[in-house]
Each structure stands twice: as structure tokens, then as C-alpha cells.
Amino acid sequence: MTIFLAMMATLIFSGQAQAKEMGNGQRLVGTYAPPQEVPREVRIGSKDQGSGPECHAVASGEACIEWNPVSQTRRSISLAGAGAADAPEATCSISPGKWTYTRKSYCANLEGTYTLWDQSKPPKVTGTAIFFATIGSTLSQTNGSWEEKQTMTVASATGKVNSLSFSWLSSCTPSCTPTKPSPWLGSINLKVGQTAAGTSNYTANPGAGKHVGVTTSFAIQVVVPGVAGIHLLAKDNPRKVRCDTTFSNNTSTGCVISDVQPQLILPLSEYGAAAATYAWAQQKLIDQWGTAGNPLKRLGDEAIATANRTRTCGSGASRPFIPQPSEVTDDSCDEYPFAGTHEGGKNGALCADVIPKLQNGVWNFYQDLNSPAVTGNEPCIRGHVPSGENSAAGGKFGVNNKTERIIPDEKFQVVIS
Known part of the structure; x- marks a missing residue:
């Protein structure tokens, strides 16, 4: 919400009693x-909470291995020996001990420790190692398959621990198949500063018209050469990958992180009066539809969306929308909230009717004198918008649902840039 509010400009609104009156009788109600x-x-x-130690008896005493919780993370990530091509996806924001997600990507940097104890009483530490696992992926919105990039780096080793050998096995929940479960063949031995890198692959099969939530996981087998005992560290991705086949007549599959709320971004430079109308409604009207605090919810039923549009802008409105071609070239009724959302479809008689005009770099909003005075308590807005800009914004709404994989009943934000 903070990011969104930082992008929105300050609204200056004058009440009807203070509204400026133009020479043609129009009244300015806001800018x-x-x-x-x-x-x-x-x-x-998502913070990584670590895991309890897994310990095994070895010939020299006992060895323990564990994922460290965030509070115990000792230092920033070290990718010594890892080139740019080995690092996780560029879209990821790597933070020690954390998983980071965008709508279309996920990544993590996890820290583990290995501790070797002797047989004395009390036992003494005879060797240690610190290692990092990184995981990163950019999801596909046009395919149910995606690649996950992994690295393992040994950051430090002391005493009797000179190196660590790692093998990696990726997996996912039953609605998904790990088509390439291991980033490298067998076990790979790493000394301090060395990195192993590779990729795993997954494919989800949600079925036509359906969506599934996929949990990806991995298990790492760790061995210290010369020390008996095999250790296994396992970890689930804390957030699910959602894959759906609900677009293009249920033939197109794509995947996103559904916990990250999608956005419909409408630049003023492209969508003009339409985008300005939505932005003004978000700031002026009481419900602030489409903001982070009160997002819209996609409808996903074109027949209902058509009925919504008729109820707001067409013959279903008890107070008709009257075009004003002398004020707006190719004038059309542009409704907000959108007809294709659950919040759309309000009776047009209840809407604030305004005429947006770009004047000296500022969008001025004038009262439609065929409608009641704007109060800010209206549940919807009808903007006098050129037909081309109206259609373009509507088209972007439809395309954005596909590119962001916004399924029916999912909430999204409208951001004017």
C-alpha cells in the first residue's frame, strides 16, 4: 500500500459551493x-525459520547439520566462485535467510552449518563448515513448465572439515512433475569458496479450466569426506506456485506466485482521460476501488460483464448517460469500477458523472451538468472519455488478465503511472 500511495498525486477537491464555474457553465469539481x-x-x-539439527554418530564422535534460522544468520551471502551465469534469477532480491517473491519469480538464500564433535566428555568441536544454498526461478505465464536455478557454496570450513560433498533432489506436490529433479549428476565435492550450479525443471498439469497450487521442495544430501555418516536436509518453498489453464478457451497454461497481488498498470501517456478518470475515482470516491487497500476482484464471466456495462452506461441505468460531443470528441461512457469486476455493474444513476480535460499538464474534472452534484460518496464514476482511449483501456484490462494470470474471483490493483 505504501508503494501505491507514494505513486499517487495529491487530489485537490473543491465542494460544489466552492466549485469554479467556467464560461460555458461547466463547474470544476477537482483536479x-x-x-x-x-x-x-x-x-x-518469507523468513526461513531454520530446522533442528540432524545428528549422527561417527567414528570420531558425532556430527550435526542444520539450516540456520534468520536470527542466527552470520553474514551476507557469499557467492565466491560463482559467476553471473550461476547466480539465481536477476529478478530476485537475494537476502540472507529469506525467500523473496514477485508475481512472476521466487528466490531464496539459505544458510546451513555442519559441526563435528569428538568423543570427550563434554564433547569438543573438532570441525565446522558454513554453506549457502540459493534457489531462483522466473515463472512462465504461457507455459506450465519452469526452470529453477540452484547453487551450493561452501563459505567456510575449520578443523577436520576440509570440504563438503552435496547431492540435490528437487520435488513437487502431486499436481506437478519434476521433469529434471537434479541440478547436477550424483554428488559434488566443494572446498571453501567453491560453488556448484545447475538447474531443475518442473511441469504442472492443472487440467482444462482449472488451477492448482504447487509446492516445490528440495532435499540435499551432505557428506564430509573421510567422516562416516550421511546427512539429509530438506526444505519446502514457503509459498505455492499457482498454475492455471483458464485462458484461451482453457488451452493456455501459465504460472504465478498467487500470494503476490497482481497489478493493472495504466500509463496516462497511453490511456489519457480513461486512466485519469480511474485515478481520480480512486482518490475522490469513498470506496477507493482498485487501490492496495481496496482492490478489485475479477469477474471472469463475459455475459455478466456485458450486463454490468449496460446497467452502468447503457439502457439499464435509470439515469441515462448523455454524450457531450461538443466537450469531448468521440465521447463515450467509461465506467469504473470496471464492468468485468465483481464491484462493477452499479446503476449509472448512482455514479459521479464527470468530464476530464487535460489543461496545462493537469487533469481538470468538470461536473456533467446533466447529473447531480459530485459529493465523493458515489459508488462508481462515469467519465466522458474519447472512445479510442476507453476501448484501449478495456483492451489492456483483458490482456493484463492473461499476462498476469488473474483468474476469476482474484483480486488486483489498478495503478496509474
């Missing part, structure tokens, strides 16, 4: 100054 910042990709995170 909208375009935002100065561009939208930033939404990111969320």
Missing part, C-alpha cells in the same frame, strides 16, 4: 496531477 514516480514491482518475502 488530478500526474504522478512523478513509476510503479515498482510488488515483492513479498
Whole structure:
């Protein structure tokens, strides 16, 4: 919500009693100054809580291995020996001990420790190692398959621990298949500063018209050469990958992180009066539909969306929308909330009817004198918008549902940039 509010400009609204009256009888009811910042990709995170130690008796005493919780992370990530091609996806934001997610990617940097104890009483530490596992993937919105990139790095080793050998096995829940479960063949031995890198692959099969939540997991087998005992560290991705086949007549599959709320980004430079109308409604009207605090919910039923549009802008409205071609070239009724959302379909008689005009770099909103005075308590808005900009914004709404894989009943934000 903070990111969104930072992008929105300050609204200056004058009540009807104070509204400016223009020479042609139009009354100015508010202004909208375009935002100065561009939208930033939404990111969320999950802290890694670590795991309890797994210990085995060895000839020299006992060896223990564990994932460290965030509070015990000793230092920032070290990718010594890892080239740019080996690092996780560039879209990821790597933070020690955390998983980071965008709508279309996930990544993590996890820290583990190995501790070797002798047989004395009390036992003494005779060797240690610290290692990092990184995981990163950019999901496909046009395919049910995706690649996950992994690295293992040994950051330090002391005493009797000179190196660690790792093998890796990726897996996923039954609605998914790990088509390439191991990033490298067998076990690979790493000394301090060395990195192993590879990829695993997954394919989800949600079925036509359906969606599934996939949990990816991995298990790492760790061995210290010369020390008996095999250790296994396992970890689930804390957030699910959602894959669906609900677009293009249920023939197109794509995947996203559904916990990251999608955005519909509409630049003023492309969508003009349509985008300005939505932004002004978000700031002026009481419900603030489409903001982070009150997102819209996709409808997903074109027949109902058509009925919604008729109820707001067409013959279903008890107060008709009256085009004003003398004020707006190729005038059309542009409704917000969108007809294709659960929040759309309000009776047009209840809407605020406004005429947006770009004047000296500022969008001025004038009262439609065929409608009641704007109060800010209206549940919807009808903007007098050129037909081309209206259609373009509507088209972007439809395309964005596909590119962001916004399934029916899913919430999304509308961001004006």
C-alpha cells in the first residue's frame, strides 16, 4: 500500500459551493496531477525459520547439520566462485535467510552449518563448515513448465572439515512433475569458496479450466569426506506456485506466485482521460476501488460483464448517460469500477458523472451538468472519455488478465503511472 500511495498525486477537491464555474457553465469539481514516480514491482518475502539439527554418530564422535534460522544468520551471502551465469534469477532480491517473491519469480538464500564433535566428555568441536544454498526461478505465464536455478557454496570450513560433498533432489506436490529433479549428476565435492550450479525443471498439469497450487521442495544430501555418516536436509518453498489453464478457451497454461497481488498498470501517456478518470475515482470516491487497500476482484464471466456495462452506461441505468460531443470528441461512457469486476455493474444513476480535460499538464474534472452534484460518496464514476482511449483501456484490462494470470474471483490493483 505504501508503494501505491507514494505513486499517487495529491487530489485537490473543491465542494460544489466552492466549485469554479467556467464560461460555458461547466463547474470544476477537482483536479488530478500526474504522478512523478513509476510503479515498482510488488515483492513479498518469507523468513526461513531454520530446522533442528540432524545428528549422527561417527567414528570420531558425532556430527550435526542444520539450516540456520534468520536470527542466527552470520553474514551476507557469499557467492565466491560463482559467476553471473550461476547466480539465481536477476529478478530476485537475494537476502540472507529469506525467500523473496514477485508475481512472476521466487528466490531464496539459505544458510546451513555442519559441526563435528569428538568423543570427550563434554564433547569438543573438532570441525565446522558454513554453506549457502540459493534457489531462483522466473515463472512462465504461457507455459506450465519452469526452470529453477540452484547453487551450493561452501563459505567456510575449520578443523577436520576440509570440504563438503552435496547431492540435490528437487520435488513437487502431486499436481506437478519434476521433469529434471537434479541440478547436477550424483554428488559434488566443494572446498571453501567453491560453488556448484545447475538447474531443475518442473511441469504442472492443472487440467482444462482449472488451477492448482504447487509446492516445490528440495532435499540435499551432505557428506564430509573421510567422516562416516550421511546427512539429509530438506526444505519446502514457503509459498505455492499457482498454475492455471483458464485462458484461451482453457488451452493456455501459465504460472504465478498467487500470494503476490497482481497489478493493472495504466500509463496516462497511453490511456489519457480513461486512466485519469480511474485515478481520480480512486482518490475522490469513498470506496477507493482498485487501490492496495481496496482492490478489485475479477469477474471472469463475459455475459455478466456485458450486463454490468449496460446497467452502468447503457439502457439499464435509470439515469441515462448523455454524450457531450461538443466537450469531448468521440465521447463515450467509461465506467469504473470496471464492468468485468465483481464491484462493477452499479446503476449509472448512482455514479459521479464527470468530464476530464487535460489543461496545462493537469487533469481538470468538470461536473456533467446533466447529473447531480459530485459529493465523493458515489459508488462508481462515469467519465466522458474519447472512445479510442476507453476501448484501449478495456483492451489492456483483458490482456493484463492473461499476462498476469488473474483468474476469476482474484483480486488486483489498478495503478496509474
